[in-house]
Amino acid sequence: MVKDDGLLYEHYFNGYDHGSTQTSFSVAKSFASALVGIAVDDGTIALDDPITDYLPKLKERDARFDKITIRHLISMSSGLRYEEQGTPWSDDTETYYAPDLRQLALSDSEIVGPPGELWHYNNFNPLLMGMILERATSQHVAEFMEARLWQPLGAEADASWSLDSVASGFEKMESGINARAIDFRHSAMRPSPGLGGLSVQRLAATIHARESNQTPSSLARAESISRSRSSTRAAES
Numbered sequence: 001m002v003k004d005d006g007l008l009y010e011h012y013f014n015g016y017d018h019g020s021t022q023t024s025f026s027v028a029k030s031f032a033s034a035l036v037g038i039a040v041d042d043g044t045i046a047l048d049d050p051i052t053d054y055l056p057k058l059k060e061r062d063a064r065f066d067k068i069t070i071r072h073l074i075s076m077s078s079g080l081r082y083e084e085q086g087t088p089w090s091d092d093t094e095t096y097y098a099p100d101l102r103q104l105a106l107s108d109s110e111i112v113g114p115p116g117e118l119w120h121y122n123n124f125n126p127l128l129m130g131m132i133l134e135r136a137t138s139q140h141v142a143e144f145m146e147a148r149l150w151q152p153l154g155a156e157a158d159a160s161w162s163l164d165s166v167a168s169g170f171e172k173m174e175s176g177i178n179a180r181a182i183d184f185r186h187s188a189m190r191p192s193p194g195l196g197g198l199s200v201q202r203l204a205a206t207i208h209a210r211e212s213n214q215t216p217s218s219l220a221r222a223e224s225i226s227r228s229r230s231s232t233r234a235a236e237s
Helices: 027-042 056-061 063-067 070-074 091-098 102-106 123-138 141-153 179-187 228-235
Strands: 021-023 159-164 177-180 204-207
Touching: 027 070, 027 123, 027 141, 027 177, 056 063, 056 102, 070 123, 091 102, 091 123, 102 123, 123 141, 141 159, 141 204, 177 179, 177 204
Parallel strands: none
Antiparallel strands: 021 177, 159 177, 159 204
16 A cells, blocks of 8 residues: 555455566556656657657558557557457467567558557557657667666565567567566655566566676576467468
8 A cells, every 4th residue: 555655554365475477457558658658758759759760660561650640559549450359369369379469460460440549458559659659769668668767766686577478589568578576566656766676587688776797688588488470470480
């Protein structure tokens, strides 16, 4: 329980404790939007930039992608198709389990309406945001978050961001941040001094709570066991 930036009460249940790791699920989308805001503040990107400035392959497939801006992505108003029903091959399933989420976003995203007119919760939006952040910052999203958000927030322990696969090595932008509950609390409060710590998750890119001697290439990036229709298509082709 938190009030006015202060922790009033902390208790855990069902075998969890202060050091247990929790998965963010869709709260990751809010972290992704915060990272976009940091990049905007840096002058690296602008909210009204067309997404095709960073992802020109989309325009090659459909010229209408030129009308979608970064602002449309973070406000869930891109006009892209998103079907949550129809498991196991719905958009919801594929954007969660596909082993190459970059390729999925570039090839399977489809415009079904004009951008900026309709709010529609859509996992393609954060995937495209992550690709734009990569290309604008020349960093993996987890590396950018480590330096510009996680460490400045004063996180107590390392976090991680789950990946689609070892071959792709792309963060699961829609759902995959793993951290202690106390550090998710830090994300909603003013920065405080970091205390260090270590919590490395398998199948993920580590987000260090304090400066590390590790180089970006030595970040843990292991293979996801998840599969989807995308891998089936590759096998059939």
